[in-house]
Structure formats: structure tokens, C-alpha cells
Amino acid sequence: MESESAFAEEGRRRAMSAFAVASPRLLSEAWGRFGDDADVTPVRGPEIGLVMLRGRIGGGGGPFNLGEASVTRATVRLSSGEVGHALVLGRDPQKARLAAMFDAAWQRPDWRERVEVEVVAPSLAAQEEADRKLAEETEATRVDFFTMVRGED
Amino acid sequence: MYIAVKGGEAAIRNAHRLLDDRRRSDRSVPALTLDQIVGQMALAVDRVMAEGSLYDQELAAMALRQARGDMIEAIFLLRAYRTTLPRFAAARPLDTFRMRIERRISAVYKDIPGGQLLGPTFDYTHRLIEPAMADDPPVDEPMRRLSEAENCPRVTDILGAEGLIEADGQAGSDGEPGDLTRDTLDFPISRDVRLQALARGDEGFLLALGYSTQRGYGRTHPFVGEIRIGLVDVEVELPEVGFPVGIGRIRVTECQMVNQFKGSAKEPPQFTRGYGLVFGQSERKAMAMSLVDRALRADEFDEERTAPAQDEEFVISHSDNVQATGFVEHLKLPHYVDFQAELDLVRRMRREQERPREETESVQEAAE
Numbered sequence: 001m002e003s004e005s006a007f008a009e010e011g012r013r014r015a016m017s018a019f020a021v022a023s024p025r026l027l028s029e030a031w032g033r034f035g036d037d038a039d040v041t042p043v044r045g046p047e048i049g050l051v052m053l054r055g056r057i058g059g060g061g062g063p064f065n066l067g068e069a070s071v072t073r074a075t076v077r078l079s080s081g082e083v084g085h086a087l088v089l090g091r092d093p094q095k096a097r098l099a100a101m102f103d104a105a106w107q108r109p110d111w112r113e114r115v116e117v118e119v120v121a122p123s124l125a126a127q128e129e130a131d132r133k134l135a136e137e138t139e140a141t142r143v144d145f146f147t148m149v150r151g152e153d
Numbered sequence: 154m155y156i157a158v159k160g161g162e163a164a165i166r167n168a169h170r171l172l173d174d175r176r177r178s179d180r181s182v183p184a185l186t187l188d189q190i191v192g193q194m195a196l197a198v199d200r201v202m203a204e205g206s207l208y209d210q211e212l213a214a215m216a217l218r219q220a221r222g223d224m225i226e227a228i229f230l231l232r233a234y235r236t237t238l239p240r241f242a243a244a245r246p247l248d249t250f251r252m253r254i255e256r257r258i259s260a261v262y263k264d265i266p267g268g269q270l271l272g273p274t275f276d277y278t279h280r281l282i283e284p285a286m287a288d289d290p291p292v293d294e295p296m297r298r299l300s301e302a303e304n305c306p307r308v309t310d311i312l313g314a315e316g317l318i319e320a321d322g323q324a325g326s327d328g329e330p331g332d333l334t335r336d337t338l339d340f341p342i343s344r345d346v347r348l349q350a351l352a353r354g355d356e357g358f359l360l361a362l363g364y365s366t367q368r369g370y371g372r373t374h375p376f377v378g379e380i381r382i383g384l385v386d387v388e389v390e391l392p393e394v395g396f397p398v399g400i401g402r403i404r405v406t407e408c409q410m411v412n413q414f415k416g417s418a419k420e421p422p423q424f425t426r427g428y429g430l431v432f433g434q435s436e437r438k439a440m441a442m443s444l445v446d447r448a449l450r451a452d453e454f455d456e457e458r459t460a461p462a463q464d465e466e467f468v469i470s471h472s473d474n475v476q477a478t479g480f481v482e483h484l485k486l487p488h489y490v491d492f493q494a495e496l497d498l499v500r501r502m503r504r505e506q507e508r509p510r511e512e513t514e515s516v517q518e519a520a521e
Contacts, residue, residue, distance in 0.1 A: 007257045009396055009449070010396070011333070012396070013394075013396050014325040015392070016398040016399070017386075017398050017399030018191070019401075020398065020399055020400045020401050021401055021402065022401065031292075035388075041348045046240060049238050049240060049241040049243055050207075050235060050238045050239070050240045050241065051240070051242050051243065051244050051387070052240060052242075052243040052244065052248065052332070052387055053208065053244050053387060053403070054243060054244055054245070054246040054247065054330065055247055055348070055352075055405075055430040056246045056247075056248070056321065057319060057321060057322045057345065057348065057428060058309065058320075058321035058322055058409070058426060058432075059249050059250065059307055059309065059407065060250070060307075060310075060321035060322075060329065061320075061321035061322025062322050062328070062345060063246045063330045063345065064344075064345035064346070064348040064349055065243075065330050065331075065334075065345070065349045065351075065352055066247070066348075066352050066405075066430060066432070067202075067203070067206035067207065067352055067432055068206060068207050068211065068235055068240065069207065069208035069209065069244075069387065069403065070207065070208070070238070071240060071241060071400060075393070076493050078288075085394060087241070087242075087389055087391060087394045087398065087404070088211065088376050088400050088401060089387060089401030089402075090211075090401065091209065091211070091212075091399050092293050093268035099448065101400065102203055105510055108206060114174060130496060131253055132300070133284070133297070134255060134299040134383075134384070135253070135254075136297035136299065136300050137295040137296070137297055138254060138255055138256070138270050138272055138294065138300070139270070139297070139298040139299065139300035140297055140298040141256075141266075141270055141272055142269065142271075142298070143268065143269040143271065143272040143332055143394075144272050145263055145264065150513050
């Protein structure tokens with residue numbers, strides 16, 4: 001039972017992180033296929049605020065405050081009862097609202113699979129593609145040292 | 154008695170209108186867009202975010218545009234903006250080990266696991282102004298090369314595995330770090346607060362102090378163990394759901410400075426360290442920060458504090474360019490009353506200095 005809830009928690013965590021990095025357009029177009037805005041009641045926000053970002057001394061030691069980042073948070077309730085939350089970097093109230101709506105939609109057993117396929121998967125795929133591009137462009141700047149042999153023995 | 158002097162209103166209104174005009178300048182030239190500033194003045198945006206202590210590229214671009222490119226004015230604007238917002242939470246510490254790397258170099262190991270990745274660097278350019286910068290010629294797409302997912306261990310971990318360098322700090326020291334935006338600074342301060350101050354400190358000031366340590370004012374014998382630049386995930390524990398979620402990514406620059414070794418009766422000789430972590434792509438700032446961080450740790454290594462860069466109160470009290478500019482620039486605001494008081498004082502002193510001489514002269518005249 002415990003592992004089952006841990007599994008669900010991991011799934012929701014992965015989904016919420018995917019909503020946060022999704023393009024606003026992906027979210028708004030997907031929502032157009034999902035639900036009606038009339039089914040959504042705002043509970044809190046969207047509101048803009050800050051999150052204090054932290055580093056670690058030496059990279060792995062005790063934490064220190066690095067500086068803040070702007071964020072937007074939102075909480076919504078679907079007419080079917082699910083409450084969704086979102087906290088995303090940046091100042092885009094509409095995106096935070098959509099992310100919260102999808103967090104709520106993901107909790108509906110009859111919608112979860114569709115949210116996974118239509119939103120979570122494409123968002124993560126887009127991120128992976130961006131990561132690969134960055135990694136490959138960086139890889140091309142790798143220094144391949146070779147040793148010059150000078151003179152003859 | 155206090156007499157308020159009015160009359161500046163119209164002048165101020167017109168001065169601001171003139172500023173708006175000068176900022177926009179020639180109307181036949183298209184206005185800068187925020188995308189242009191974020192994309193093409195990216196390192197200026199990064200600096201404003203770092204020293205403004207607020208990660209938001211679009212806001213930093215707006216601030217730069219409003220400030221006509223004046224960095225410190227833009228940094229001031231960003232700092233002012235942040236004071237208007239509530240803080241929702243503190244993120245989990247960024248994991249720079251899992252960074253999506255865009256640049257990673259080491260000056261101490263040639264064949265370092267993970268390799269030397271130059272990334273988009275000014276290094277090895279000729280540093281001559283390119284005529285191409287006068288127009289907009291086509292730019293080639295970057296080269297790409299298949300990348301094997303290879304771990305980039307930290308250089309300090311490589312040295313650490315052999316016990317040749319001091320560790321990152323006490324393991325499990327996960328207490329709440331000090332926050333100079335909320336608590337008043339009470340010197341001496343701890344290293345976490347120092348790093349917070351340095352991360353938002355003025356690049357020029359820290360660069361000069363770092364340079365001073367190289368020139369002998371608090372020498373620390375530094376090597377760049379590693380510089381890495383790239384994207385890191387930001388995770389925040391959401392109380393509503395009870396677990397941490399990713400909220401997006403930011404770009405940071407990290408510098409691990411490896412410094413002169415130190416041994417004692419208790420510990421065998423090992424290298425010491427300085428650390429730098431900065432918003433955006435800013436390796437000069439990260440390097441300067443790590444030099445100053447190490448210099449400020451003088452007491453930890455029983456080093457005599459003789460140089461400015463080792464003086465914590467001096468460095469931390471003067472590293473913030475918003476505070477510095479506030480106090481320096483306030484001098485141009487009207488000080489009419491203060492100055493009038495000083496003027497009166499000088500006149501009175503002059504009169505008093507002249508009076509005894511007149512008096513002795515008149516006494517002499519009377520005697521004659």
C-alpha cells in the first residue's frame with residue numbers, strides 16, 4: 001500500500017514538474033481539448049511572488065541563499081472536486097493557472113492517462129530534445145588532446 | 154526653523170520627459186525588444202540578475218532598457234521590484250553536480266573525467282572588433298557531436314577521494330542558512346551569509362579584490378579547479394502536496410578554486426578551497442567570488458589578516474553596489490541647509506580668529 005502511494009506520488013511529482021517546464025502554448029492548446037474553463041474554480045491566485053534559491057557551500061556542503069527568482073503560483077478546483085496546485089518559474093499567471101488545472105486533471109482517474117499522453121509526455125520530450133541539442137553542441141567543443149611527438153629517436 | 158523650498162516640480166516633470174525622449178532617442182530607429190535584449194545582450198541580463206539578486210530574464214531586460222544600459226541603475230530597479238513581492242518559499246539547494254553542462258573547464262587536470270568542454274567562450278578569440286558586427290550577416294548553426302551521457306565529477310571530488318583537499322563542509326549541516334535580506338549583519342558573519350553577499354556583490358569590486366590577492370595582498374595561491382556553466386533544475390517542496398516538485402530551470406556559473414595547502418599537527422597537508430556560484434553565465438564574477446571567499450576564510454587557516462580582501466567587515470560592507478551607489482549618489486541631492494550651517498561655522502571661526510588681533514592692535518594704539 002505504502003509503495004503504491006509512493007508510486008502515485010512519484011507520478012504526480014513527475015507530472016507537475018513536466019507542467020512547469022511545458023511551453024504555455026502546449027498547455028493552452030491541450031486544455032482546449034480537455035475541459036471547459038467553466039469547470040474550473042480559482043481557489044488561490046494566480047499570484048506572482050518569489051522563491052529563494054539556494055546553493056551549497058563548495059557545491060556539496062551546507063546551504064546558503066543564492067538569490068531569489070520570480071515565480072507564479074495558482075490553485076484551482078475542478079467541478080469534479082479535484083484540487084490542483086502549481087508553482088512555476090517566471091511571471092506568467094495564465095501558465096500557472098493551466099499547470100494547476102492539469103495537476104487537478106491528472107488526479108482524475110479517467111483523465112490521468114490522457115494528461116500523461118497529451119501533456120506530460122510531449123513536455124518531457126521537448127525538454128529532452130532541448131537537452132540533447134545543448135549536450136551535442138557542447139560536445140562539439142570538447143578538447144581532444146593529442147600528444148605531438150617531436151624529433152626522431 | 155525649517156523652511157521648505159518648493160519650485161522643482163515642473164523642472165522634475167520636464168526632466169523626466171526629456172529622459173523618456175533621450176532613452177527612446179531617434180524614433181526612426183526601431184525600439185529594442187525584450188527578446189533582443191535577452192537574446193543578444195544575454196550577459197548584461199545575467200549580470201543584472203546576479204547583482205539584482207533576482208532571476209528573471211525578462212524583468213532584467215526591462216530594467217536594462219529603462220536604465221538606458223546603466224547596469225547599476227538596472228540592478229537597483231530589480232532590487233526595488235523584489236521588495237514588492239512576497240516570498241512563497243525557499244527552494245531546495247541547487248544540485249550543480251547534475252547540471253546540464255554548457256561549458257566546463259579545469260586548469261589543474263588536462264585529462265579530467267568528463268573532459269574539457271569549451272562551450273560559448275570568448276577565450277581564444279582575437280579580441281579584435283569584427284567588421285561583421287556592423288551588420289547582420291548569416292551565422293552558421295553550431296556544430297553538433299554525438300554526446301554520450303558521461304558524468305562530470307567535480308574536480309574537488311576527484312582530489313577529495315584522495316583526501317588531498319578539504320571537504321565541502323560538515324556533512325548534514327542542513328540547518329536554515331542566514332539571510333542578509335531579512336537579518337541585520339552582525340560581524341563576524343558565517344560563511345553562508347558571506348557567500349550570499351558575494352553572490353550579489355558588485356562584479357567590479359570583487360574582481361579588484363580578487364586581483365589584489367593575486368598581487369600579494371592576502372595571497373592564496375589559487376588554481377581554477379573547475380568552472381562549470383549550465384542549467385540546473387529548481388525544486389521546491391510544496392506544502393500543499395507534501396513533496397518537492399520541479400518548477401523550472403535556471404542557468405548558473407560555478408567556480409571551484411583550489412588554493413594553497415595547509416597542514417597541522419592534526420591534519421596532513423591538503424589543499425584549501427574557495428567557492429563561487431553566480432546566476433547566469435558569468436565566470437569572471439564566479440572566479441572573483443571564489444578568490445574573495447577563500448581570502449575571507451583567513452581565520453579558519455590561522456592566516457594573519459593583513460590585506461583588504463581578508464577583512465570581512467570591509468569587504469562585505471562595501472560589496473553591494475546598490476548600497477554603495479545610494480550613499481555616494483545621495484551627495485548630489487540638495488544639501489543646502491547642511492552646507493549653510495557649515496558656511497556659517499567657517500565664517501564665525503574666521504571672525505573669531507581675526508578679533509583677538511584687532512583687540513591687541515587697539516590696546517597697543519591706546520598705549521601709544
